[in-house]
Amino acid sequence: MRLELRGITKRFGTFTANHRIDLTVEPGQIHCLLGENGAGKSTLMNVIFGLLQPDEGDVLIDGVATRFANSGEAVRRGIGMVHQHFMLVPVFTVAENVVLGFEPTKSFDRLDRQRAREEIRTVSREFNLEVDPDAIVEELPVGLQQRVEILKALSHDAELLILDEPTAVLTPQEIDALMTIMRSLAASGKSILFITHKLKEVRAIADVITVIRQGEVVGTAQASDSEAELASMMVGRDVNLTVDKAVVTPGDEVLVVTDLVVRDDRGLPAVNGVSLSVRAGEILALAGVQGNGQTELVEAIAGMRPVESGTITLRGTDITNHSPRQVLDAGIGHVPEDRQLHGLVLSMSVADNLVLNTPRRAPFARRGSRNLAAVNENAEQLVKRFDIRTTSTRALVSSLSGGNQQKVIVARELSRPLNLFVASQPTRGLDVGSIEYVHRQIVNQRDEGMGVLIVSSELDEVLALGDRIAVIHGGRISGVVAPSTSRETIGLLMTGAHVESTDA
């Protein structure tokens, strides 16, 4: 299928998400759409897929201008989408998910499960994508769930596949497998539109690259272009992709976690006997595919989740099962994974959010009443020092962009003396510029002798920041390695494989 976009413009109120976007995907081509978070990639996809209607411009399929009232029509016309958050019903079988909306039936509206299975087997064989049609989706690993999404699109005779940030939840090995699938699909004549902000992947697979920034196409690029060239196109200026770190000799152990067991919301053990330590002047980066216990581990350290067994000590003091307030008072700064849920009170001002962790303390409060002058002065200083872009310190924090919201949290947590700084996914959803900034702040803290624990599912970030890298899988540490370790080895550790003599 040949897909052509001509002058697509989409506005939300006064905000223009897409401005006169032109793009052509040829049959059998892997076309990468590269852009930062918030550049307008998702909006454009939703326009193509019929979830949004463009304000101006045309979507042409094989030369014919088309408009889809809903995504069902897009699917019927041969457009398949693999969503970043899978559109799969977890409790259904693979077969039920694949045929949903296009079910084969017998008399009395009965589902023809036999035919559904056969259809899946046929498509599976044709494209070499093996999946058991009777498996329950939620019991499959993420990589296979994504394969089900692809199968679903193919079984609806998709000629154009849109893959929206498909690698975010995959291990490096699963990413390789996905790339192989994409190449073979393209070879069989399918068109592929691959959306991402990861430069490595783009260079590995793209036939054509279109870069968009702030809702506009800024140009096309070649897979042979360097990462630095792609990044500067994406961001609009030169970007330093590496993090400069001086060599620092780490000091004493600040945080020691021993045999920790923590349960998740369903009551199942998510952290299953984790032991690790963070020394002063060292960044320990915890790598792993999302959902392997990182969230629960950090919440346990921050006092937000009860510890089942095991101990957490901070500079020799036991802080196991302490309350969040006690943990704060012990000198732990915490940048939570979900900044809007746990990091900020969205309906409060920037100034108030900047003192959320110390509201009762002098100078911000005295004898039970707040000292607003001190709060505002603190806010003015931090906004300047951390370059937080806001109209005023009194503005609601919800009015800030994602990157600036994250800066508010980082500023708050680093604005007082700490023993340990814990940051979960510190740069998720940030633009490259903000990432650079947050990374520099983290490295500065380490250089000043603080212990730092970083949790990230971005391997690039882990490799760039970590002095040591601990890999977590299935609630256990599967290895602790040096940052010089190959990506492949770390990838294997992320799948739970054992690597011998991993002392770093």
Next chain:
Amino acid sequence: MSLDTTPGATTVAAPKAPTGRTRGIGIIMLVIGLFTALVFGVGSGFSAHSALTFNPVSLTNAPWRLGTLTLLTAWTNVVLGLVMIGLGLGVAVRLPRRGVMARFGFVAVLFFFALLFWAARTTGPSQINFVNLTAVLIGSSALAMVLIFGSLSGVMCERAGVVNIAIEGQFIGGAFVGSMVASTTHDFIVAALVGALVGGVLGLILAFLSLRYLSDQIIVGVVLVTMLGSLSSYLNLQVFTPFPQYNTGNLAPNLPIPLLSKIPVLGPVFFNQTGFFYVMIVLVALVSFGLFKTRWGLRVRAVGEHPQAAASVGIKVIGVRYANVIMGGAIAGVGGVAFMASQGQFQPGYTSGLGYIALAALIFGRWRPSGAVVASVIFGMSVYLADNLQTYQVPVPTEILGMFPYVITIAVVSGLIGRVRPPAADGLPYRRD
């Protein structure tokens, strides 16, 4: 550095039912069994006996007569207790994956009968020394029927992702209108249809407020129940009190099924019922078949589990939800008429929380029609016994038994026994964006 790739290493562990909870149910069954054997068995003394009779009160359809079975109370209850202990041990030790709730339900029913035998023992305070099995089953079946209508209504709504807490209100509306229509037309089919209409309109209001205006479904539901309760009291005073002819003589006739109704005990309980009972049976089969075997059901369940996924393949989420909430409301409306027809007339407040018990049965039955039936039978029986135990002068307040459905529901919902998992999008507003 050598690498050892574990085969089949996966990134996500499959969720498994915690075995501890299944074991908990087994232990609770065991404790109930022990209690039965010791208190109702040994505690009633070995000289006492209770009589079990089988002949229905109305003998018109019973060409058979069965004699009275005289039981030694103590030994009977010890045996019942041992059976319950055996079932409990089986669950606690073998941790079966299926049928745990059904076994628990069976133990609950055995417990009720042991309680009855104990209450009717010759050495007890009661003048009545017999238990009429057929009468107990018939009385319980009338309540179970109403609960099944209610919980089926809940299944319809919640499987599509809308919590219908207004079942009680739909019962009240159906009962009120049903009585009025039945009194004037003397036709229960018309009454049932009008009851369905009223229930459906109440469902439409719930759907409209929660789907169009994204109001909190629980609050809308409670508002509807409160409104119907007050409105029906007011209209009762204004209409039925001055014109009692519009609210009288509405006992639905039994429609015996030829031959089958003549079977001893089972005949009167299952085959000599009102038309509502048979409609209920057909509805259970229809909803069960529809939800789990048809394309319609697959789509409804997809909408209740993951509306975005359903929408992404062109299923109209809001439309499915409207249809199901209206159909669910209609089913509950018929349930209200059925309840009225089993009582003969409308009385303000006489549904006394049956709609909420139906909701409890829905949860206990794990959002499945079959499970809802099992739960409704147990809960119907406990409500019936709570209403009728006074006659045996049991030295325990009957309200304790009346609490049974709620205690069980709290235990289930809190995860104390069993694992319940509602449809993932149940009660959540859906926005098309």
